Every structure is written in structure tokens, then in C-alpha cells.
Amino acid sequence: MSRIIVCECGHKNPEGTILCEACGKPLQEEQSKSLLNMRYEGSARRSQTYNRTPIDKIWNYFSSVKVGVTLIILVLIAVAIGTIFPQEIYIPQNADPETFYKEQYGIFGEVYKALGFDNLYKSWWFVVLLGLLGTSIIVASIDRYIPLHRALKNQKVKRHERFLKKQRIFGTTTTADAEVIFVKAETALKEKHYKVRKEEGALLAEKGRFSRWGPYVNHIGLIVVLIAGVLRFIPGMYVNENLWIREGDTQAIPGTHNEFYIENHKFSMETYKKDDPQYKEALDRAGSVVKTYRSDITLYKAKGDTVLGEKPKLKKIKDFGIEVNKPLEFSGYQVFQADYRTDEPYAMKFKLTDKDAKKSFGNFSVNLYSPKENYNFDNGYKVQLMYYFPDFYFDDNGDPATKSDTPNNPAFIFNVKTPDKPKGETSFVAIQSNQAISKNNQYKLTFAGLDTRNVSGLIVKRDFTIWIFFVGAMIFLLGVVQGMYWNHRRIWLQKRDGEVWMSAHTNKNWHATKKDIHYLTEKTGLNEPSDQLEQKVFEEERGINT
């Protein structure tokens, strides 16, 4: 159990209190110096009071500003080093991260990677460092906020003699008209927007107390930002999907659980015109500059319950042109224009001809992504697609095979059935290649053209943490402004044996506080108090040679 210190004024102070919360009397011997240390109102901070158990030691460690600043500097140095070589996410896409750093940057690159700087922001030690910084912010704030709040709440108007005398600004005036002076003082201070409280023979004028909470408010803001960062690791808080969609296609938007569909009508890329007089010189120097990337789409919503594997009925929601800086937004999702591929093979056209007669039976088109099996012509002529190799190569056995599902190098085995050859003739067709498989083929398939489409590369995002980050940042900024642009000023007046004593304290900006006091002395006829922290001492501390 902690000890309670009862001051002579009757107020019960917690153990470790330096100045009585109520009357300000110095409770510890070392406070007998010429001026009081007014930091945190001389309240009982846990970190300054207990240092026995391991918990105390940990608490004291994290509550130290020295430790906090050290952590800030460590994070600063770490992220600075992290920009020397590119992060893994920024190395060329075809590079192997395992060897990239060593090959490009030699021994430094190797060390860089070994220490985790290649993926710094996800490396365990960086996350630990941020965790320590977060802990420091929380502990240091609690350690100071609670006792400070207590002390300011419990302060009495009438302060102890030694408290008043040992303020930096202190002065006395001999007078018989104390009552009149107090009335004038109250008016003058109210004009300066002070809140005035009175007790018998004593007056306390205070303003800007809320600025004392500024540091805690801004630290809360930072904690909110850190929490937002942690929340990103919780599934569902954060959706990030890539969507490649060809012109003409309709696809479910990934991450929306098949609730939303998107149809891509057209992808277009526009460049600045070379002869544009405004930008001519820059374009001559830089070559072509892109003006817009745009995907014209339609957004749909699935109607009713969707059965897995079945295409649902779609309700159109809106047409939209997604551009860079102009994402499509709906129900918390954002869809961004991020990438593109132009002129991708989409369908291949073939011509069926008679080898001898050089007679053509017409064209047909094979969709490279979902090819049909049969293609019918007039008079019972038919082409059957037997095998399709989207990314054709010969495997180790010399057989045709495919490397992937992407039609990089499409090849086909067709069977041509005609009235005179009901069993059909097989032939192998690839780009710039046509080989008969069955003997003495009567009919021939020739390549008659490629149908291409552009592909839009879109990014789908839904991020509930954005708002938390934003709110945190705003709280931080408000806290900074609150704490730095206002200050907490107090002026105490007290009647003592035919004298009026005046003391003042501010947490910063003594200059402005002195101006308030000057106004007060002019209005009341009180003597101008002196600044006990003399200019000489002031300059010595600052190492100024005079």
C-alpha cells in the first residue's frame, strides 16, 4: 500500500508528491532551492516514486522521455537506411529477390538483405521497434497525465507562502486597500480572459489550462494511428485485389464475394499531342507523355442469392470511366485504374479452303479464352476443335503441350468434317504453321487474322482502417496545436500582513505572461513583480559569451 502524505493544509497527497496538490507547499526537502520546479505541478509521478519491483523498473524505463526520443531516433535511422537500396516491393518484377541485392550492390546488398532492410517495414525487429515506441508513448503519457490532472483539479486558490515566494515571478506591495485592489484586479484579469476564482484574501486567475492536455491528446492521436496499422493484419479490415479484365468481358469483382460485377467496355490511353504549342518543347525533350489512362466500365450488382458456379442476374448500377486519380467508388470499395495491356490476342480467325479447287467455304473465329468445340458451315461442312494449346510448346517427348492458360502462343488441332469425308481430316494449326496430321488432306485451314483486345489492370480496395488513420492524424494535429499555440498561465494574489503578494507561472511564453502582468499592475497600482530567474542566469545556461 502506498503511503499518503497529509499536508498541513489538510489535503491528502499520494506518495511521491513534491508539491502539495492543494496549497503547493513543498513536501520534499530538496525543494528548498531558490525556485520551485513546477514541472507537472510537482505531482506524484509513478515513475519518480517507485523503483523496487521489475514492473516498476519497466514502467520507469518506458516513461522516460530519453528512452522515447532514443526510440524515435532509432526508427528514424532504420527507415533512412531502408531507402539506400530499393525495398523488395520496388525491385524489378523479373528480378529474383534472393540474388538481386547481392548481384546489384555486392557485399553491402548482401548485408542489407541479411539484416532485413530489403523488407524493412515487415521485418520483426522493425515491428518490435514500433511496438516499443508505442509502449513508450502510452506509458509516458499515463505516467504524467494522471498525476498532473489530479494536481490541477485539486489546486486551491489560497497557496502556501513558500509556494508563492518561490515562483519565478513574485512581488509584494504594501497597501491598506487590498479589497479595492482585488476588485480592480478581478476586472482587469477578466478583461484579459482569465478565469478568476476567489477565496478569502486570495485570488487565482487562470487561463489556457486545456493547453496542458495538448501533449496527451497528440499522443492519443499517434496511438490511434498505430492501432490502425495493427488492424490491417486482421482479416476483413482490408481488401486488396488485382483485377485484369479484357474489353467486352464481365467479371465478378474480387473481394466483394460475388456481390458486384464489372463490365469493361473499353480501355483507352491518350497521349499529349506532339504539336500542342503549350507543351511542345517539353514533349520534344521527353518524347511522348501520357495524358489519360481510362477504363469505361459498367458496374452491376448481383440480384438475389447467387448460386455458386452459376452466373447470377445482374442489375446495372452505373456507367463510369475509371481514370488515374478518379477511382470508381461504391459501398466502401474503390476500384483504381492501375495497369493495362494493349492488343492482347483475343480470337483467331481461320479460313477453310479446298486444296485443289482453291475454293473457300468461309471464315470462323475461335475465342482464345473460351473456345467453342464445333464450327458449322453451309452444306454440312463442319470444323471440330479437338485440342487447344493456349501457350504451345513441344514437351520432352516431342508431344504438343501448353505452358499456361494464357494464349501467348496458341495452337490447335482441328478435325474438318465434310460430306465427302465424314470421318474428317485432322490438321495442326499454329501461328504461321499448318501441318496436316492425317494423310492427303483435301481441306486446308489457313490463318485469317487475329482479333485483339485491350486489358485493364484494376485494383480493388476496401480499407476500413483509412478512417482510423485519418482520425488519428487529425487528433494528433489538434493536440499539437492545442499544446503549442496556447499556454497555461496562472496569477496568484494573496493578502498577507498589510501586503499583497503576487506570483505567476506559465508553462511557456513568459514574455506574453509578463505583458498580462504589466497590464494588471497598471490597472491596480500593484508593484511590478520581478523575474527571479535573472537574465544573467538565463544567459549562462545558454552558454552566451558576453
Added chain:
Amino acid sequence: MSMVQISSALLLTAFILYLFGTILFTVSVTGKKFKSKKKASTGSRIGNFAFFIAILGFLAQVGYIFTRWSADGHFPISDMFEYTTFLSVMMILGFIIIYLIYRNNSIGMIALPIAVIVIAYASVFPRDVEPLIPALQSSWLMIHVTTVSLGEGILMLSFVAGLVYLIRVIDQTKRSKRTFWLEAVMIFLVCALGFAVISGIFQAADYSEKFKWVNEKGSEATLEYKMPAIAGPHDGEKISAGFGPLFEAPSWMNGVEAPKKFNTVIWSFISGLIIYGLIRLVLGGRRIGYALNKALRNVNPPLMDEISYRAVAIGFPVFTLGGLVFAAIWAQQAWSRFWGWDPKEVWALITFFFYAAYLHFRLSRGWEGEKSAWLSVIGFVIIMFNLIFVNLVIAGLHSYA
């Protein structure tokens, strides 16, 4: 005359006015101590006149912004020339505000020449009116960049006040670590001037030499040097007549045209050191710090300390708002992520951390006066690093120019 020409003329006017203002502020500060009481008022009158000149320069720069805006078709902050110029405008704006509050001439004596150097530095970059790439076509361009540069301009002013403080309080009668580092800051500023001068000379001479090299994208390209090659491209081959190269740039410099920029840095140092040598010669061998210390005898150090701190107190939240919050909002819209650890973003974060540390040192650990002033110098170095090095040497999304 086209809008671009008018805007260039206005910028040149501002440049000359700031040079003139520098001289006037110097006279107003140094002139005082030689004169009798009656004449002392002349010093402040010259100070007022110098401030008036600074205002004229500022107005000329505002004119530059609007004419350039009209020529660009967008707010003129989209490349290195425009951004750096805008930064000088913001710094002068910060100076004007501080001057109106504190009426201090010595700040002007240091702030104006730094603005001159910044403008000279800016003018080396291509000044063509450039079209905006899709990622930049947003009203956030104006919001984000103006706020960042306002924040940085104010933080630079903190450096100016800190520098005046250091010049004033550091004992120049004997050599010490402090005189050494202060002189290093001076040399750095002179090298920035050297960069502008040497670039101007070679641009006027229309110097050119070409190399074949493998660029940052891994493809073969031609790199044109506008200055004689001291450092050539890594594994590059000279394909035109010209000087050098004496050695090759290290391979890890992989920003856009990095070897060329590295070569420029070397030239800047050479020319900077020559100019520095000349200045020392003029000063009779004395350090620049020594001469300025004599000139700034009448400065009130606690006031400089106060101004330097005030500038951080204002600049820090402004920078945070523009460089982190607005930046994140725009990054989300343009690049689909609000934070992506792009080098420029990281260095904005480092700037944030640094000034957060500054404030903790000052408010919690009582680092005032000289310690605080040195921190403001380091802060300036970080801002300059982010402006110069990150844009030019490290490859990233912000490598405009």
C-alpha cells in the same frame, strides 16, 4: 512576350531584388556599430528599405507564379524547377511574417541570400512548360505541394534563425569543433551557389558530350552530359568528343540519369570550394563564420532562439498536414494506397520524426539555445536531402524533373 517569358523575367527581377536586399540588410546590420547614436537610426531606416525591397521581390515572385500558372495550365509546382522556386517563395513568405512580428534585420541578412541560392539552384533544371502525367492530374497537387513547401519554407526559416544564433554565439577567436561545423554549413551553402554558377557557365557554353550506357530501367540508352565528365556512367562508353571521364560512377546510383547528376555534384563541390577560397581570400584568410560573427555582433541570441523555435512550432504541424496527411489522402486516390514506403514518403516521415525529436529535446529535456540551433541545422540538411538527393539519386515515384 509570351507568358513563360514574362514569368521568367519576373523571377529574374525577384532574384536581383533579393540580392540587393541582402546587401541592404547587411549594411543595416553591420553599419550600426560604427555610427553615432544619431546615425544609428539610419541602420533601421536601411532595414526598412531592405524589407521593402524583399516585399517587392516577393510580389515579383507571386507574379511569376500566376503568369507561369497561366502558361502551364496547372499550378506551377510539378517539376524540380517549379517546386524549388516555389519553396523559395514560401521561405520568403515565412521571413516576411517573422519580420513583421520581430522587426529583425539580421534574419533578413541570412534569409535573403539563402533564397537567392535556392532560386539559382532551381533555375538549373529544365524550365519547359510540362504537361501533367495522369497521376498528377488532381486538385490535390496544389493542396499537397503548397502545404508541404509552406511547411518546409517555415522550417528553413527556423534554420536561418538557428544559423544566426550559432554565428553570434560561437566563439570565433579560437578554432574548435563548433567553428569547424559552422564553417562546414557555410561551405555547403557556397557549394549550392557553386552548383548554380558552374551550371550556368556550361549551359551558356552549350557544352555537351554523350555516353552509351545501360539506364535505370535496364535498357541501353544515350546519356548526354552538359558538363565535362569527371565521373562517367558505370560501364558506359563515350560516343562523342569531350573531356574524361576520369572515373566511373558507382553502380548503386540507380536513379534517373544518376551518373550525370553525380558528376554535377562533383563539379558543384569543385566550383563551391573555389568560390569559398576566393571568399576567404577577400576576408583576409579568416573563416566566413568569423566575418559574420563580427557583422552580427548586435544580435540578441535568446530572440534568435525563440524565433527558431517558433518557426518549428508552426512549421512542424503544417509540414505534417501537407507532407503526411494530404500526401496520404492523395496517394490513396492516385496510387490506390495511402502509404507505400516510396523513398520520398519515407523521407517526409523522417523529417516528421526528426522535428518530433527536436520538440521533445526542447520541451522535455530543456535543449534550448545552441543545442536547439544545431538541431535546426540538421533539420535543414534533412529537408535538403529530401529535395535534392531523394529526387535525383534514389529512384522512386517522386523522381520528377
